[in-house]
Amino acid sequence: MRAVGDRVTAGYYIPGARLTLGELTTSTGHDSTALRAALDQLATTGQVTGRWRVADPHPEHRTARARSLLAGMIDRGAWPAGAALPALSVLVRVLLTERAHTAKALGELADDGVLELTAKGPARVLPAPANTPARAPWSPGEKELLDALPSRTRPGAAHDGYTLHLVRHRAQKRWKGGVCLPPSAMDEQEGRQAETVHRLINKAFEATQHRAPDLLPDVRSTAAQVMACHTLPRTGPLYERLYRLATLATALAHLADALTAPAVLRHHPVPAPSVRPARTSEGS
Numbered sequence: 001m002r003a004v005g006d007r008v009t010a011g012y013y014i015p016g017a018r019l020t021l022g023e024l025t026t027s028t029g030h031d032s033t034a035l036r037a038a039l040d041q042l043a044t045t046g047q048v049t050g051r052w053r054v055a056d057p058h059p060e061h062r063t064a065r066a067r068s069l070l071a072g073m074i075d076r077g078a079w080p081a082g083a084a085l086p087a088l089s090v091l092v093r094v095l096l097t098e099r100a101h102t103a104k105a106l107g108e109l110a111d112d113g114v115l116e117l118t119a120k121g122p123a124r125v126l127p128a129p130a131n132t133p134a135r136a137p138w139s140p141g142e143k144e145l146l147d148a149l150p151s152r153t154r155p156g157a158a159h160d161g162y163t164l165h166l167v168r169h170r171a172q173k174r175w176k177g178g179v180c181l182p183p184s185a186m187d188e189q190e191g192r193q194a195e196t197v198h199r200l201i202n203k204a205f206e207a208t209q210h211r212a213p214d215l216l217p218d219v220r221s222t223a224a225q226v227m228a229c230h231t232l233p234r235t236g237p238l239y240e241r242l243y244r245l246a247t248l249a250t251a252l253a254h255l256a257d258a259l260t261a262p263a264v265l266r267h268h269p270v271p272a273p274s275v276r277p278a279r280t281s282e283g284s
Helices: 002-010 021-028 032-045 060-075 088-095 099-111 142-148 161-177 183-210 217-230 238-259 262-267
Strands: none
Touching: 002 021, 002 032, 021 032, 060 088, 060 099, 060 217, 088 099, 088 238, 161 238, 183 217, 183 238, 217 238
């Protein structure tokens, strides 16, 4: 049955995800008998395993993806030279990558001279080599802010902390569930996120302009993480777009927390969120 194979090929399912008859019945409209036959056929081609899990021919890509995103965060100044990275357990939640792959990504960055690993304690960021451009501070330039501005306003785009945490929970749940949104829904959610990025990064920029940046380390760090996630490619298999959606939702929730921290509000008050949270939909 081509419908199931086409969904696997298009990247609707994250490699390693288990296919279920319930989800396939809903998404394809076929009955369970036909779907069982289709899954058995896909197993003979190697696209799925005997337990109906989507085959992952390149598991090393998980390490490469975590390494690339982490390097992008460091390059944007999420953690300046000499700063300690969060604990491995925290990075696993930020990068949405298994512990083993996250640890391997840290090791590869250490081999490249980006990080210093110690037997005890967190990894630390090393200064950029003398023959390479210095890492930029987190503060985005005007072009980056304009690039983050959506072409049109999406009703219900989330800007308040409550809604952003709800969006993060739903996006992470979908990522862990292994089933992607349809392309049209993905387009809509990416548009909503673009507006959210633009508004929160502008708030972060204003906050750090009013106060010395070193007094607002959490704002600076989380804003850099947002910009790094925002620049992940929106092309490729659907599950790569879902990875971008989920990691960006995570970073935006952290930035909202940083912007509403007591130390920040004392020096740069921001409007309180409305009593009723903004309307949103799954993965926005």
